[in-house]
Amino acid sequence: MADIVLDKVTKSYPDGTVAVHGIDLEIADGEFIILVGPSGCGKSTTLNMIAGLEDITSGELRIGGQRVNDKAPKDRDIAMVFQSYALYPNMTVRENMAFPLKLAKLDKATINQKVEEAARVLELTDYLDRKPANLSGGQRQRVAMGRAIVRSPKAFLMDEPLSNLDAKLRVQMRTQVSRLQKQLGTTTVYVTHDQTEAMTLGDRVVVMRGGHIQQVGDPQTLYDNPVNLFVAGFIGSPAMNFLPAAVEDSMLRTPLGDLPLGDRMKRTLGAGDAPRQLIVGIRPEHFEDAKLIDEAQRAKGFEFTAPVDLVESMGSDKYVYFTVEGEHAAAADLEDLAADAGGADLPPQDSLVTRLSAESRVRDGADARVWLNLDKIHLFDPRDGKNITLHEGRAAGVAAS
Amino acid sequence: MATATTSAKVKWGFLDAVVVVFALIPVLWIASLSFKTTPTLTDGNFIPRDWTLDNYKLIFQTDQFVRALINSIGIALIATAIAVVLGTMAAYAISRLDFPGKSLLVGVSLLIAMFPQVSLVTPLFNIERNIGLFDTWLGLILPYITFALPLAIYTLSAFFKQIPWDLEKAAKMDGATQGEAFRKVIAPLAAPGVFTTAILVFIFCWNDFLFAISLTSTERSRTVPAALSFFTGASQFEDPTGAISAAAVVITIPIILFVLFFQRRIVAGLTSGAVKG
Ligand SMILES: Nc1ncnc2c1ncn2[C@@H]1O[C@H](COP(=O)(O)OP(=O)(O)OP(=O)(O)O)[C@@H](O)[C@H]1O
Ligand SMILES: [Mg+2]
Numbered sequence: 001m002a003d004i005v006l007d008k009v010t011k012s013y014p015d016g017t018v019a020v021h022g023i024d025l026e027i028a029d030g031e032f033i034i035l036v037g038p039s040g041c042g043k044s045t046t047l048n049m050i051a052g053l054e055d056i057t058s059g060e061l062r063i064g065g066q067r068v069n070d071k072a073p074k075d076r077d078i079a080m081v082f083q084s085y086a087l088y089p090n091m092t093v094r095e096n097m098a099f100p101l102k103l104a105k106l107d108k109a110t111i112n113q114k115v116e117e118a119a120r121v122l123e124l125t126d127y128l129d130r131k132p133a134n135l136s137g138g139q140r141q142r143v144a145m146g147r148a149i150v151r152s153p154k155a156f157l158m159d160e161p162l163s164n165l166d167a168k169l170r171v172q173m174r175t176q177v178s179r180l181q182k183q184l185g186t187t188t189v190y191v192t193h194d195q196t197e198a199m200t201l202g203d204r205v206v207v208m209r210g211g212h213i214q215q216v217g218d219p220q221t222l223y224d225n226p227v228n229l230f231v232a233g234f235i236g237s238p239a240m241n242f243l244p245a246a247v248e249d250s251m252l253r254t255p256l257g258d259l260p261l262g263d264r265m266k267r268t269l270g271a272g273d274a275p276r277q278l279i280v281g282i283r284p285e286h287f288e289d290a291k292l293i294d295e296a297q298r299a300k301g302f303e304f305t306a307p308v309d310l311v312e313s314m315g316s317d318k319y320v321y322f323t324v325e326g327e328h329a330a331a332a333d334l335e336d337l338a339a340d341a342g343g344a345d346l347p348p349q350d351s352l353v354t355r356l357s358a359e360s361r362v363r364d365g366a367d368a369r370v371w372l373n374l375d376k377i378h379l380f381d382p383r384d385g386k387n388i389t390l391h392e393g394r395a396a397g398v399a400a401s
Numbered sequence: 402m403a404t405a406t407t408s409a410k411v412k413w414g415f416l417d418a419v420v421v422v423f424a425l426i427p428v429l430w431i432a433s434l435s436f437k438t439t440p441t442l443t444d445g446n447f448i449p450r451d452w453t454l455d456n457y458k459l460i461f462q463t464d465q466f467v468r469a470l471i472n473s474i475g476i477a478l479i480a481t482a483i484a485v486v487l488g489t490m491a492a493y494a495i496s497r498l499d500f501p502g503k504s505l506l507v508g509v510s511l512l513i514a515m516f517p518q519v520s521l522v523t524p525l526f527n528i529e530r531n532i533g534l535f536d537t538w539l540g541l542i543l544p545y546i547t548f549a550l551p552l553a554i555y556t557l558s559a560f561f562k563q564i565p566w567d568l569e570k571a572a573k574m575d576g577a578t579q580g581e582a583f584r585k586v587i588a589p590l591a592a593p594g595v596f597t598t599a600i601l602v603f604i605f606c607w608n609d610f611l612f613a614i615s616l617t618s619t620e621r622s623r624t625v626p627a628a629l630s631f632f633t634g635a636s637q638f639e640d641p642t643g644a645i646s647a648a649a650v651v652i653t654i655p656i657i658l659f660v661l662f663f664q665r666r667i668v669a670g671l672t673s674g675a676v677k678g
Contacts, residue, residue: 072573072578
């Protein structure tokens with residue numbers, strides 16, 4: 001057990017690609033931390049540097065307070081679970097799990113006992129004498145886990161360990177991984193490009209993009225207070241709605257109508273270098289059917305009428321899609337998000353996704369009156385993607401005074 | 402459906418039979434010749450009328466053949482061992498590492514494989530005579546290794562490429578040194594490739610006639626294919642065909658043994674199950 005500290009860690013490959021740009025990250029002892037980001041953002045590279053499979057170009061990596069930059073993987077005492085599982089095909093499940101223990105020169109009895117223990121925890125006891133080729137995907141995944149946990153390492157590294165499983169199994173294994181980690185209390189660094197996995201598993205989530213860390217925080221913080229357009233769009237499913245906005249006459253002109261601005265926002269936007277063009281971000285659940293809003297709440301929000309495109313009833317609530325006329329929000333961050341097919345699921349540009357109460361009576365094809373919560377909306381500067389509604393790290397909406 | 406499969410079976414069975422017969426008839430003919438007595442050699446019968454083991458007795462009585470057999474086995478085994486070891490290391494490097502001059506190395510080895518051996522015989526003859534390698538084991542082992550290496554490197558790197566690199570990383574994470582990772586994880590998986598290559602290289606060395614006849618002059622290093630051409634009958638005027646046939650049969654036996662021995666180790670699909678595929 002140990003903490004892991006990355007101090008300005010940089011990786012440039014021989015061909016000149018800089019995959020990771022001076023990352024600073026402190027992972028506490030026993031913490032479950034998730035690295036998430038679109039494909040090619042440097043997650044695996046970061047993990048491999050912690051593992052010792054890739055050299056660190058500059059910066060320092062400390063595990064348990066000790067500098068380990070120049071240590072071979074075997075001297076770092078870390079276990080890793082690979083996306084491909086990387087089971088030794090010529091060995092049985094038992095031999096696979098015993099392999100790290102044999103290399104550590106433990107005696108036979110201890111090895112046996114540890115392997116059986118791990119097999120019991122992972123429900124693999126019946127398969128101990130099978131070869132990996134004769135196991136299902138989920139079982140192989142568990143063997144890979146087993147090989148990591150048998151030797152009680154200082155930390156676990158997992159590189160998209162569930163991405164080869166089908167959707168249902170992935171959800172099952174997700175809870176199992178989570179439970180196992182809690183049980184063992186071992187520091188874990190987990191890489192995924194699936195934001196749902198990131199949100200549900202981690203104590204803290206690190207959002208990466210292009211070799212830079214965008215934001216580090218617990219899942220709720222990332223969801224509620226994204227520091228920029230990229231994080232806002234990446235976290236959450238369905239994703240946040242983005243609309244173009246312009247500041248005119250102390251109002252925020254958007255395709256939905258003119259939104260009022262609070263005093264603080266006015267001050268911020270009044271500054272000389274403040275952007276004129278903005279992007280509004282609104283999460284689907286911050287809309288509501290205007291008929292269902294009580295008077296006290298009505299005052300805190302803004303109402304508009306829009307044609308309903310489609311209603312999807314989920315039972316507990318309704319996803320209602322509206323068509324919005326006018327321009328589309330444009331920013332480099334949004335293009336990045338749209339380019340990453342696997343990760344964020346951005347709604348199509350001219351549609352607005354809202355999540356309304358199940359009691360809502362809106363129907364396809366008809367116009368509906370919708371309320372939106374002004375305290376919960378975000379404003380982003382399209383030039384650098386920064387969230388300008390953040391106040392002392394918390395998003396405060398546009399109406400705050 | 403059932404009739405379709407039956408007729409397909411018949412068709413394939415027939416084709417297989419044609420191929421087998423085509424390949425085996427010359428071999429059987431040689432075997433049959435080796436059991437015939439000298440007067441009946443040319444009677445054109447497939448099954449010998451007059452069975453005899455004299456030809457076999459004869460070749461093992463002559464020092465010439467036994468000595469050549471020892472040379473053949475020794476030279477082929479040594480050349481195979483060296484070529485396979487060097488080839489394994491080279492193929493591993495080619496499939497795993499990115500080093501400057503890699504494509505040059507691959508290109509050159511391909512070039513060597515394509516080089517007509519005949520054109521090298523005269524220069525090699527002169528070189529070996531000058532440096533004292535002519536008519537020695539080493540004088541044959543060296544060219545054999547040279548020509549077997551490209552073959553070995555090509556076959557082996559194909560095998561290495563099939564082994565997921567993650568396995569090696571996993572072994573390192575599990576606490577293995579680079580050497581242990583190779584020995585305990587990669588080598589066992591590469592074994593079928595190594596054995597296949599060993600068989601191919603051994604057959605290449607064993608069958609060579611060109612170098613064997615040109616770079617040797619005495620029994621000291623003459624291998625069987627070359628020695629066969631010097632065979633005479635029991636007397637100078639006797640037809641040596643029977644003896645040559647017997648020798649030809651005898652020298653196919655080590656090959657068959659070699660292949661059978663290694664073939665059992667070539668288990669297909671050894672890497673399946675390593676990764677989700
Ligand atoms: N050996 C290499 N040589 C050069 N560039 C590399 C090498 N390996 C990775 N890269 C580059 O480094 C960047 C980060 O790669 P990395 O594998 O860390 O991405 P990732 O975040 O794990 O993506 P994914 O989700 O697709 O696995 C990519 O742009 C990639 O092209
Ligand atoms: Mg990756």
